[in-house]
Amino acid sequence: FKEPLRVVVSGAAGQISYSGLLSKLLNGDCFGRDTPIELRLLEIPPAVRACEGVVKELHDCAFPLLKDIKITTEADEAFDGVDYAFLVGAFPRKKGMERSDLLQRNKDIFVKQGKSLNRFGKETTKVVVVGNPANTNALICSEYAHSLPKKNFSCMSRLDHNRTISQVAKHTGATHVKNCCIFGNHSPTMVPVVEPATLETKEGLTVAADCLLTSVSKEMITDTVRQRGSEIIAFRGLSSALSAAKAAVDHVKDWASGTQPGEFVSMGVCSDGSYGVPEGLFSSYPVVCKGGEWSIVHGLGLSEAQKEAIEISAKELLKEAEMVL
Ligand code: NAI
Known part of the structure; x- marks a missing residue:
């Protein structure tokens, strides 16, 4: 022990x-x-x-x-x-x-x-x-x-991350989806990103999720993930708890013992200014973890619409920060 x-x-x-x-x-x-x-x-x-x-x-x-x-x-x-x-x-x-x-x-x-x-x-x-x-x-x-x-x-943005993974799997019929990510605030302005994701087909092939997702299904995934919290409350009369508990454990497990090689996850961490989020705010980012340390994955290609959506979420974070600090 x-x-x-x-x-x-x-x-x-x-x-x-x-x-x-x-x-x-x-x-x-x-x-x-x-x-x-x-x-x-x-x-x-x-x-x-x-x-x-x-x-x-x-x-x-x-x-x-x-x-x-x-x-x-x-x-x-x-x-x-x-x-x-x-x-x-x-x-x-x-x-x-x-x-x-x-x-x-x-x-x-x-x-x-x-x-x-x-x-x-x-x-x-x-x-x-x-x-x-x-x-x-x-x-x-x-x-x-x-x-x-x-x-x-x-x-914690890992619940939003896990929800995105699960929705990509649902829309593609695939298993082992990885490398989706969430940017921004844990609020309806969050920005789920699925383009970098890979998955395993039923035949055991690893392919880019983007090949199997239409723009309509990507919009559906974003809407579902953003509204999932409210959806659970509407059904249960209480907010997500089972999935939140699992996500909290996933978050800390990866932080403590490292992410899998070639895999990134989402964590809300102090911004270094990347992807347009002002430095010092706590925003969700794709991260890799090693030796008990996280680091932001830089250089993911994002569309103009995604960049604008991150800017909106960052503005919300800034507004919240100004209200409390
Ligand atoms: P809950 O209402 O069932 O439990 C909250 C507990 O916190 C209560 O036992 C209460 O007595 C305790 N508490 C309140 N003030 C405290 C304080 N000053 N110090 C120590 N304990 C205090 O809520 P639940 O469902 O367990 O959710 C907890 C929080 O997690 C909520 O704010 C919820 O919105 C949030 N949440 C966040 C998610 C995320 O993805 N980041 C996902 C789901 C929930």
């Missing part, structure tokens, strides 16, 4: 944690079956009792990798010596609430957690923000955790 990892999950009593994030972590799906885990579950006081119930269930699963588990409502306690933080807990958008109200309520949460990470995090602590508005929350958190490198912060 390796040394245990200390992993923080905020919003641990919520849907995403319950519908797979916690069990996948303890099953070894993220960090391997040889890595014990010390879980720190960060919650707010009204959710502590429910969280205690979740902890009882986790014990009942008898995961061999569960080394230690603690619930806390104190960010400082949660982040002390943390290796990986899944920041899932966020204030939900309520009826009649403006987006600016949502941004403000979440700002308070991520300022506090950022300050706490600043004091108690490590040079190597890696953070993924899942709670919405994820990109701007990640920006706030990283600003207030200024003693940690910016590259240690990310936000």
Whole structure:
């Protein structure tokens, strides 16, 4: 067995944690079956009792990798010596609430957690923000955790990425689709890009997805991916949780242990100015990961329409940033 990892999950009593994030972590799906885990579950006081119930269930699963588990409502306690933080807990958008109200309520949460990470995090602590508005929350958190490198912060666009992969597979009847990507904000302005994707046909041949996709099917894929979150809410009465939990694990697994050779994935990371997104904003990009580090894939060919769409999404990110910083 390796040394245990200390992993923080905020919003641990919520849907995403319950519908797979916690069990996948303890099953070894993220960090391997040889890595014990010390879980720190960060919650707010009204959710502590429910969280205690979740902890009882986790014990009942008898995961061999569960080394230690603690619930806390104190960010400082949660982040002390943390290796990986899944920041899932966020204030939900309520009826009649403006987006600016949502941004403000979440700002308070991520300022506090950022300050706490600043004091108690490590040079190597890696953070993924899942709670919405994820990109701007990640920006706030990283600003207030200024003693940690910016590259240690990310936000999740992997669910949008996985949805794109799945839609390409559906429209082409293929398997093993890879190298789709998402640019921009995790919002309806996001820009799914399928042109670089490759896939395996039923006959076992690897071909460019673009050969099998019409412009109509590409538009359908973009619309479906952009609206999928709302579609799930319309059907379930609740937002995506099972698929979000899987995506969060995919995101951190690839970050920690590397992407497959010849493959890129989507992560929300601090922009270096590439693809027209102003430097410093947290935008989704195609990335490759190696040795625990991500790097943006540069030089993908994009159409003028895609470049304009990324500009629109970047403007939205800038507007959000101006509202909270
Ligand atoms: P949920 O409402 O079921 O659970 C949220 C949990 O966060 C609750 O247990 C709540 O008590 C806790 N919480 C609230 N404020 C907190 C704080 N300051 N510190 C610690 N915990 C706190 O929500 P669910 O479905 O688990 O989703 C969580 C977040 O993830 C939401 O913001 C949702 O919009 C977002 N999300 C993001 C996706 C993405 O692709 N980036 C996909 C799906 C959801």
